[in-house]
Amino acid sequence: MNKIFLKIKNQLKIFNDFFKINPHRQWSFLLSMFFVLVSIVILFSLYLLYEIKNEKIFQIKIVKHEKGTLLKDDLLEKITDLYKVKAEKEEEINKNQPIYSDPSF
Numbered sequence: 063m064n065k066i067f068l069k070i071k072n073q074l075k076i077f078n079d080f081f082k083i084n085p086h087r088q089w090s091f092l093l094s095m096f097f098v099l100v101s102i103v104i105l106f107s108l109y110l111l112y113e114i115k116n117e118k119i120f121q122i123k124i125v126k127h128e129k130g131t132l133l134k135d136d137l138l139e140k141i142t143d144l145y146k147v148k149a150e151k152e153e154e155i156n157k158n159q160p161i162y163s164d165p166s167f
Contacts, residue, residue, distance in 0.1 A: 113119045 110119075
């Protein structure tokens with residue numbers, strides 16, 4: 063039983079030694095973690111570049127669709143017909159000047 067407790071105690075000492083202040087080991091750990099992180103980011107960016115270059119991701123699909131008209135065709139025809147009628151009446155009046163009697167006589 064004592065051997066088991068000694069093993070556990072030794073394991074805890076190793077674990078406890080890891081958290082003791084040792085600037086050299088902590089800076090080397092930070093430097094190595096930074097290097098690993100930067101390497102992962104560079105590899106991921108190269109992967110994204112490769113995927114974009116081969117048109118597998120981030121592609122814009124162009125969807126062709128007809129533009130809808132903003133005007134109602136039947137109302138537009140009705141208004142153009144009204145203007146045509148007014149233009150015809152104006153031409154008729156310009157060609158045949160009406161004869162007015164002078165009321166002062």
